[in-house]
Amino acid sequence: MKTIKVVAAVIRDGDKIFATQRGYGDLKGGWEFPGGKIEEGETPQEALKREIMEELDTEIEVGELIDTIEYDYPDFHLSMGCYWCSVVSGDLVLKEHEAARWLGKDELMDVEWLPADVELIGKLL
Numbered sequence: 670m671k672t673i674k675v676v677a678a679v680i681r682d683g684d685k686i687f688a689t690q691r692g693y694g695d696l697k698g699g700w701e702f703p704g705g706k707i708e709e710g711e712t713p714q715e716a717l718k719r720e721i722m723e724e725l726d727t728e729i730e731v732g733e734l735i736d737t738i739e740y741d742y743p744d745f746h747l748s749m750g751c752y753w754c755s756v757v758s759g760d761l762v763l764k765e766h767e768a769a770r771w772l773g774k775d776e777l778m779d780v781e782w783l784p785a786d787v788e789l790i791g792k793l794l
């Protein structure tokens with residue numbers, strides 16, 4: 670099966686984290702951490718900064734790796750590096766997503782996460 674390498678930003682502000690709802694494609698409507706596919710020649714950190722600029726018009730600082738999630742979707746294997754991040758500048762403008770929420774710890778289960786994210790949410794709790 671084909672492996673897709675993805676990076677995702679867990680953007681934190683105080684005790685809340687930023688979740689976004691996918692606006693297009695097969696998984697439309699599911700909640701995720703913003704980010705996307707690593708392109709050839711990029712480090713994970715470079716890819717994540719680029720993706721967040723593209724998707725949210727915001728500059729971030731990429732911190733520690735939280736976990737790498739490995740998940741089998743029906744048609745590909747996902748390998749997703751999830752990093753703690755914080756906003757450096759910008760207003761988190763939704764350029765591709767349908768909606769976004771800042772979630773506190775007691776709200777993390779209030780949205781319908783993509784299947785691969787459920788394990789990560791368990792770890793964040």
Ligand SMILES: Nc1nc2c([nH]c(=O)n2[C@H]2C[C@H](O)[C@@H](COP(=O)(O)OP(=O)(O)OP(=O)(O)O)O2)c(=O)[nH]1
Nearest residue numbers: 675676677696701702703704705706747783785786
């Ligand atoms: N960004 C992101 N993708 C996730 C998460 N969970 C999860 O299963 N995925 C899957 C959905 C996609 O099949 C795959 C790649 O993410 P993506 O669609 O954001 O990639 P991208 O921004 O490069 O978008 P595109 O140019 O390919 O349309 O990872 C998550 O929390 N964040």
Ligand SMILES: [Mg+2]
Nearest residue numbers: 703704705724
């Ligand atoms: Mg994306």
